[in-house]
Amino acid sequence: MRVVIADPPAYTPPYDRSLAAALARAGVDLELVTSRFRFGSVAPPDGYEVHEWFYPLSSRLNGNRLRVGVKALEHPLGMARFAVAKPDLIHVQWLGAPEADRWLFRPRSPAVFTAHDIIPRRTLSKTALWRALFERFDRIVVHSERGRGQLVDFGLPAEKLRVIAHPVFRSDVEHADDGRTALCLGLIRPYKGTEDAVETVLGVDGARLLVVGDPRVPLDGLRAAAGDRAEWRLGYLPDAELHHALSEATVALFPYRAEIDVSGALLQVLGAGVPAIVYDIGGLGEVVGRFGAGAVVPPGDVESMSAALRRLLGDANALASARRGAEHAREELTWDASAAAHLELYREIA
Numbered sequence: 001m002r003v004v005i006a007d008p009p010a011y012t013p014p015y016d017r018s019l020a021a022a023l024a025r026a027g028v029d030l031e032l033v034t035s036r037f038r039f040g041s042v043a044p045p046d047g048y049e050v051h052e053w054f055y056p057l058s059s060r061l062n063g064n065r066l067r068v069g070v071k072a073l074e075h076p077l078g079m080a081r082f083a084v085a086k087p088d089l090i091h092v093q094w095l096g097a098p099e100a101d102r103w104l105f106r107p108r109s110p111a112v113f114t115a116h117d118i119i120p121r122r123t124l125s126k127t128a129l130w131r132a133l134f135e136r137f138d139r140i141v142v143h144s145e146r147g148r149g150q151l152v153d154f155g156l157p158a159e160k161l162r163v164i165a166h167p168v169f170r171s172d173v174e175h176a177d178d179g180r181t182a183l184c185l186g187l188i189r190p191y192k193g194t195e196d197a198v199e200t201v202l203g204v205d206g207a208r209l210l211v212v213g214d215p216r217v218p219l220d221g222l223r224a225a226a227g228d229r230a231e232w233r234l235g236y237l238p239d240a241e242l243h244h245a246l247s248e249a250t251v252a253l254f255p256y257r258a259e260i261d262v263s264g265a266l267l268q269v270l271g272a273g274v275p276a277i278v279y280d281i282g283g284l285g286e287v288v289g290r291f292g293a294g295a296v297v298p299p300g301d302v303e304s305m306s307a308a309l310r311r312l313l314g315d316a317n318a319l320a321s322a323r324r325g326a327e328h329a330r331e332e333l334t335w336d337a338s339a340a341a342h343l344e345l346y347r348e349i350a
Contacts, residue, residue: 001343001350002029004087008054008078008096010035012116013042014169015264016093021046022339028346033082035059035096039214040236054078054096072097079104089350091342095133102132110349114141118150118261118282131155138349141342144283147261164341165287166262167333168271173247175273180206180313183249183274186265188215188234193255193279196302198226200253203306207313209253212237212245213265246272251294251312251322254278258299262287270329275322277308291332293325 003023007016013034020032024047032045035054055078058071075097083106091112095101098120119130134140134156142148143166152158184197194211201209202225209230223232233245252269254276261282269276270287275294278284285296295308312319 002087003089004031004085005091006033007093009094010037011094013037017043018335020048022335024048026339026343053081089346111137112139113137118147143262144286162345165333166267167335167338168330169268170271173243173272176247177250179250181208181210181248181250183252184211186213188213191257191259196255197253198222199302200305204310249274252276256281270326273326275326291325291329293329294322
């Protein structure tokens with residue numbers, strides 16, 4: 001079977017390339033169509049081909065206004081090149097420009113779409129747009145039962161939807177935490193609730209916060225509020241520094257707003273064997289609750305998050321149980337298992 005995986009804007013290179021490699025191991029003839037990742041290195045292709053057909057100029061520009069303008073001009077060219085491919089199946093991870101793709105994306109092969117964010121935040125209100133786009137696909141993949149329910153409520157037929165769990169990003173780190181460090185990992189955006197993480201840690205005597213990620217919001221106020229209870233390692237860190245941060249974490253905090261379904265950062269944390277405390281939004285509570293890999297608390301409830309952190313830091317048995325849950329997730333949520341589920345889905349329609 002010849003499959004093309006497409007992520008034109010290169011939003012999730014680790015996911016794209018991990019899934020592509022696992023599918024290649026399962027015998028799929030696979031190509032990844034994407035663009036240059038602007039923020040660091042990516043894994044080299046392992047058993048599959050990569051074509052950076054999208055945004056050859058704009059992905060190298062730094063000025064945001066100029067880059068967006070050039071990208072808008074490049075997008076139809078990338079879609080035209082993409083249209084020439086005639087695989088047995090197309091699997092789209094992200095649409096680069098949904099408003100334009102409503103007119104440009106007309107697949108001539110069976111097509112699958114993974115709704116990583118269910119409906120992306122920027123175009124959430126454009127229901128007619130997404131109804132038209134969803135109709136172009138034979139199947140829609142989501143990562144949680146809650147995400148599946150959202151799309152059923154949106155009007156998609158249940159038989160068109162498949163739940164395939166997001167695998168962990170497994171890493172083998174040597175844990176050397178101090179028993180009191182709460183980690184916040186990943187891009188720092190408004191929906192990540194970093195202010196709740198600061199408040200959570202300040203509510204637990206002796207706890208410290210380690211924030212690791214590239215900021216997309218002003219942080220001066222938060223840094224002042226956290227004082228010496230927090231350490232900030234900002235920017236895109238190389239893998240060695242990222243693994244070092246994971247080795248220092250006793251537990252991770254995910255006080256996210258209800259704007260996403262899954263978190264790659266959460267799967268990275270669990271993949272390192274670090275338990276997590278999450279707000280029960282999207283699929284975050286599902287994965288942590290399913291494996292007992294930490295604690296799930298009501299959305300926006302900082303006091304409950306503080307209580308959960310206090311319990312895990314203060315109760316050696318509770319922490320050991322949460323760590324076993326994270327290890328269980330590492331063992332079960334594998335890329336090979338995800339590839340097998342995807343291959344079964346592909347065979348239904350190709």
